[in-house]
Amino acid sequence: MGTFIDFISLSDPTSRYVIIGIILLTINASLVGSFAFLRKKSLIGDAVAHSVLPGICLAFLLFQTKNLFILLGGAAITGWLSILSIDLITAHSRIKADAAIGIALSVFFALGIVLLTIIQNSAIASQSGLDHFLFGKAASITRDDVRYFAIVTLIITAVIIIFYKPFKLISFNQDFAVSIGLPVRFYEFILSIITVMSIAVGIQAVGVVLMAALLITPAAAARYWTNDLRIMLILAVVVSAIGGVGGAYISYSATNMPTGPWIIVIISCIAFLSFAFAPNRGIVSKMWIQYQNRKQILLENILKAFYHVGEKDNSFLEMRKPEDILNRREFSFSKLSEGLNKLKRKGLLEKQNNEWKLSSEGLSEAKRIIRLHRLWELYLTQYLNIAEDHVHDDAEAIEHVLTPEIEAQLEKLLDFPSTDPHGKEIIY
Amino acid sequence: MIIQVENPALEVHDMTVSYDRRPVLWGVDFSIPKGHLTCVLGPNGSGKTTLIKAIMDLVPKNSGYAKIFDQDIDDVRDKVSYIPQRGSVDWDFPASVMDVVLMGRYKKNNIFNRISRTDRINAEIALEKVGMKAFAKRQISQLSGGQQQRVFIARALAQEAEFYLMDEPFAGVDAATENAILNLLKEMKDEGKTILLIHHDIQTAYDYFDWFVFLNTRLIASGPKETVFSEKTLSDTYGGKLSLLTTVGELLKEKKLPVRE
Numbered sequence: 068m069g070t071f072i073d074f075i076s077l078s079d080p081t082s083r084y085v086i087i088g089i090i091l092l093t094i095n096a097s098l099v100g101s102f103a104f105l106r107k108k109s110l111i112g113d114a115v116a117h118s119v120l121p122g123i124c125l126a127f128l129l130f131q132t133k134n135l136f137i138l139l140g141g142a143a144i145t146g147w148l149s150i151l152s153i154d155l156i157t158a159h160s161r162i163k164a165d166a167a168i169g170i171a172l173s174v175f176f177a178l179g180i181v182l183l184t185i186i187q188n189s190a191i192a193s194q195s196g197l198d199h200f201l202f203g204k205a206a207s208i209t210r211d212d213v214r215y216f217a218i219v220t221l222i223i224t225a226v227i228i229i230f231y232k233p234f235k236l237i238s239f240n241q242d243f244a245v246s247i248g249l250p251v252r253f254y255e256f257i258l259s260i261i262t263v264m265s266i267a268v269g270i271q272a273v274g275v276v277l278m279a280a281l282l283i284t285p286a287a288a289a290r291y292w293t294n295d296l297r298i299m300l301i302l303a304v305v306v307s308a309i310g311g312v313g314g315a316y317i318s319y320s321a322t323n324m325p326t327g328p329w330i331i332v333i334i335s336c337i338a339f340l341s342f343a344f345a346p347n348r349g350i351v352s353k354m355w356i357q358y359q360n361r362k363q364i365l366l367e368n369i370l371k372a373f374y375h376v377g378e379k380d381n382s383f384l385e386m387r388k389p390e391d392i393l394n395r396r397e398f399s400f401s402k403l404s405e406g407l408n409k410l411k412r413k414g415l416l417e418k419q420n421n422e423w424k425l426s427s428e429g430l431s432e433a434k435r436i437i438r439l440h441r442l443w444e445l446y447l448t449q450y451l452n453i454a455e456d457h458v459h460d461d462a463e464a465i466e467h468v469l470t471p472e473i474e475a476q477l478e479k480l481l482d483f484p485s486t487d488p489h490g491k492e493i494i495y
Numbered sequence: 496m497i498i499q500v501e502n503p504a505l506e507v508h509d510m511t512v513s514y515d516r517r518p519v520l521w522g523v524d525f526s527i528p529k530g531h532l533t534c535v536l537g538p539n540g541s542g543k544t545t546l547i548k549a550i551m552d553l554v555p556k557n558s559g560y561a562k563i564f565d566q567d568i569d570d571v572r573d574k575v576s577y578i579p580q581r582g583s584v585d586w587d588f589p590a591s592v593m594d595v596v597l598m599g600r601y602k603k604n605n606i607f608n609r610i611s612r613t614d615r616i617n618a619e620i621a622l623e624k625v626g627m628k629a630f631a632k633r634q635i636s637q638l639s640g641g642q643q644q645r646v647f648i649a650r651a652l653a654q655e656a657e658f659y660l661m662d663e664p665f666a667g668v669d670a671a672t673e674n675a676i677l678n679l680l681k682e683m684k685d686e687g688k689t690i691l692l693i694h695h696d697i698q699t700a701y702d703y704f705d706w707f708v709f710l711n712t713r714l715i716a717s718g719p720k721e722t723v724f725s726e727k728t729l730s731d732t733y734g735g736k737l738s739l740l741t742t743v744g745e746l747l748k749e750k751k752l753p754v755r756e
Contacts, residue, residue, distance in 0.1 A: 240598070
């Protein structure tokens with residue numbers, strides 16, 4: 068607990084810069100990545116991230132310095148070249164975007180590894196440390212680095228606030244943006260500049276290999292929680308900052324734990340939790356809806372079975388044994404008793420000595436479902452030209468779907484028919 | 496038969512457009528009058544969408560030009576509204592109906608401004624006209640096909656343009672939406688607006704529109720309904736591509752020769 072307080076209060080000067088630096092990097096990456104994600108250009112970020120490596124190595128070879136500003140300048144140049152080469156390949160050859168991205172990524176990365184090996188085998192002093200760009204080394208972020216990062220974050224945030232409207236438009240409907248005369252190519256140019264900037268500084272924390280995850284995963288997670296672009300951007304920033312601080316804390320408190328990979332692991336966990344638990348879009352919420360649907364279908368089918376039994380001897384409010392219902396329609400015994408009890412709680416059934424009968428509300432609900440079933444059968448035979456003996460299964464499913472509005476439309480369309488295609492009565 | 500008009504709303508002059516060297520529009524040349532509902536008819540792959548995109552300068556041309564109100568498209572973009580095919584965008588984008596309609600208010604000179612009250616009022620009026628006011632806050636991924644089309648039309652209305660280019664506004668919409676759109680088009684025509692749209696159903700096209708452009712890579716006919724709508728035009732348009740023209744197109748692609756020097 069002591070370490071956590073030390074950590075979070077930024078009292079330890081070395082971890083102070085690490086934490087601030089990481090937060091700045093994650094803000095950049097998640098903002099820029101959100102637009103890449105929405106423009107379905109997620110993989111471009113991956114290509115750029117891998118392509119900055121040769122730039123870093125070349126800058127080091129040329130200037131013989133590890134000054135971050137110079138190295139990042141080299142990174143930006145080759146990162147930018149990779150975007151350009153992807154555009155050129157797709158525009159002037161039969162190679163499609165996905166393959167072009169793959170080509171650019173691997174060629175630039177291979178070149179970077181070759182240069183890195185040359186540097187490591189050379190006698191240049193102060194060569195060590197360049198391989199940190201491969202997997203990142205957040206723990207080495209210094210006060211001067213933080214200053215660079217802060218400037219980049221300031222630029223990127225300002226650009227996104229200023230260009231929010233045009234970026235939103237070209238992400239949703241680029242042709243329309245061109246049609247109203249907006250300089251779309253210029254906006255794309257700005258977007259790629261800030262993409263390259265965010266990647267060039269971001270590899271400090273997570274390295275070129277994991278950079279794409281830092282760009283895209285926060286956006287993918289945030290998309291699950293909101294339908295508002297502004298909120299999505301803010302959530303993406305929050306998600307990635309949590310990952311950043313979490314990763315930094317783990318490597319601070321446990322010995323020999325890498326920061327970058329932990330950042331990605333935490334962000335990915337948040338993403339998986341989002342896929343699972345987000346309202347409406349999440350898996351759990353979808354499963355819950357399906358469970359509710361199955362329950363509703365079971366209850367409605369039991370009510371229908373009561374009605375059918377009643378229809379046979381023309382007495383709907385008679386007491387029935389569970390076996391009478393099972394004779395009419397197949398239910399598993401446990402499902403039936405579960406359903407019977409639920410219906411009783413809803414006041415649709417009444418119970419006496421293990422015998423059940425429809426309440427008056429239950430009867431009208433049963434009538435409603437039967438009516439929907441028979442109306443739908445009639446609709447299918449009349450409007451879809453489906454044979455009378457083929458419509459039952461369809462109606463079994465659709466009767467649970469139809470809303471009162473559609474029921475009204477059906478009744479009007481079919482002119483309040485009195486019997487279904489099988490001659491059974493439709494009661495209103 | 497090609498009827499040219501004086502003082503046209505749109506003049507397409509000798510336009511050739513190709514994809515991968517194979518021409519999809521070949522020497523198309525026609526003009527349409529102001530204040531009319533013009534319908535472009537032609538089979539799948541006949542270059543209808545390409546025609547509209549070339550007019551808007553969204554695809555490069557090999558030759559020719561399009562002029563709207565006798566001006567280059569870049570000089571009249573404020574007066575022209577383009578409605579792309581509904582399927583050309585991802586409707587799962589995080590935006591509300593209102594957000595999309597407000598995009599119709601974006602202009603070159605206000606793109607960096609905050610959205611104004613006038614913009615909002617205009618967008619609301621546009622939504623009301625297409626019967627979607629109640630859906631203003633709805634997320635666009637929850638809309639039906641017909642509702643998506645209405646939103647696109649509302650966005651176009653919010654542009655307050657003079658000339659409308661619509662790519663398949665009736666594709667995949669329900670009967671109620673088709674009627675609503677049609678009534679709107681008539682209303683716009685009565686206000687003096689010019690509309691050029693792509694349609695796929697010959698029967699309803701004949702009932703709804705008064706000026707026709709028949710297209711199948713080459714221009715078949717262009718003119719008022721009474722003059723150009725005939726068995727002959729239809730069979731020329733839908734009777735398949737000219738096999739010689741197709742062969743030459745394939746040859747251009749194969750030998751990597753240009754369609755214009």
